[in-house]
Amino acid sequence: MRLAFMGTPDFAVPALRALHRAGHDIITVYSQPPRPAGRGKRLRPSPVQVAAEELGIPVRTPLSLRRNVEEQAYFRGLDLDAAVVAAYGLILPEAMLDAPHRGCLNIHASLLPRWRGAAPIQAAILAGDSESGVTIMQMDAGLDTGAMLLRDHVALTPRTTATTLHDDLAAMGGRLIVEALRQPAYPGTPQPETGVTYVQRLSREDGRIDWTAPAPAIDRQIRALTPWPGTFTVLNGEVIKIGAAEIAPGHTQAAPGTVVDERLRVACGKGTMLRIMRLQRPGRGMMEADAFQRGQAVAPGTCLGTERPDA
Structure with a gap:
């Protein structure tokens, strides 16, 4: 033909x-x-x-x-x-x-x-x-x-x-x-x-994680938007890319966006939790969470996504 x-x-x-x-x-x-x-x-x-x-x-x-x-x-x-x-x-x-x-x-x-x-x-x-x-x-x-x-x-x-x-x-x-x-x-x-x-074209802002959403919704966001446009949050004023995560069992009373423990479990909406598996600092490569924590650990109690730096 x-x-x-x-x-x-x-x-x-x-x-x-x-x-x-x-x-x-x-x-x-x-x-x-x-x-x-x-x-x-x-x-x-x-x-x-x-x-x-x-x-x-x-x-x-x-x-x-x-x-x-x-x-x-x-x-x-x-x-x-x-x-x-x-x-x-x-x-x-x-x-x-x-x-x-x-x-x-x-x-x-x-x-x-x-x-x-x-x-x-x-x-x-x-x-x-x-x-x-x-x-x-x-x-x-x-x-x-x-x-x-x-x-x-x-x-x-x-x-x-x-x-x-x-x-x-x-x-x-x-x-x-x-x-x-x-x-x-x-x-x-x-x-x-x-x-x-x-469905409209995706933009970078679609990748910003709202930790008040339940963990299953954030998990879908990460799976859907990686590698492009990518998902991200803010840690101590830095934009951190999230490459992979998984829903963590159990519930928490911590405020959404709070790092619950050294394993990078993060509190989400409705008391749910998400464990970050892969993440990336600016100018660095994507890293497994364990390796990331050995470099410059994120301490329990740290709040993610509380600032909105310029995109």
Whole structure:
């Protein structure tokens, strides 16, 4: 099948490779332009661009598409059977959505209509959902509103992290899109009008820990937002990143945010406790809690998160 692939981050790479292995004729790949990265701020191509170039597929990196008449004309001239979109990051105008014979198919990392919009992987963990999954959707002019072609799910456990769920869903997306393209074109199943939730893009401030929340909620926050945008608290005026934690058994009368003991159990809302397992001081690497405590121990009774330094 004659295809264009449109994607940018690591999540999209397994789908690109799966389509290539399946023998599809991928005419071109669209990805967001290289961005400054690292200490030297050198331009770094996206993971999808790197993968496409390894496969010998031409890559296009327009800054925008909505008013880019030349790019829209080029896309229409490709005479595509379909375009596959996976976390591309740019909105496709209707002229491009309608150009391929089978339209544009999106690999969406949630069981639609649950978690439309940005960050569906993190949102599912934050909300304590029992499952997540991938939906292959026929794209239309709305935001993740198109008809569903295929879906598959994965159970979420109390230890599921954004990293593990991302990798599971990326692999699932590659498998499902190949399966979807094997099937004849059909309208698909309209999305239900109930159960729709839109999730906004995450910001650094979403990672600030509110110790008045119950321990299970903070645990989900840490698992959902690590490694990006990361979770953090304040210790003696320093922003400390929290890399991992676990719910601690028992209850405490200590005020939320109080370090209960040398094992870095911290009081949370409703008398619950959370044990910090990995943390990081500014300018240092992420450390296991035991090693952290051997360096500059946090004493019982210390209060976390009582100040708000500039982000």
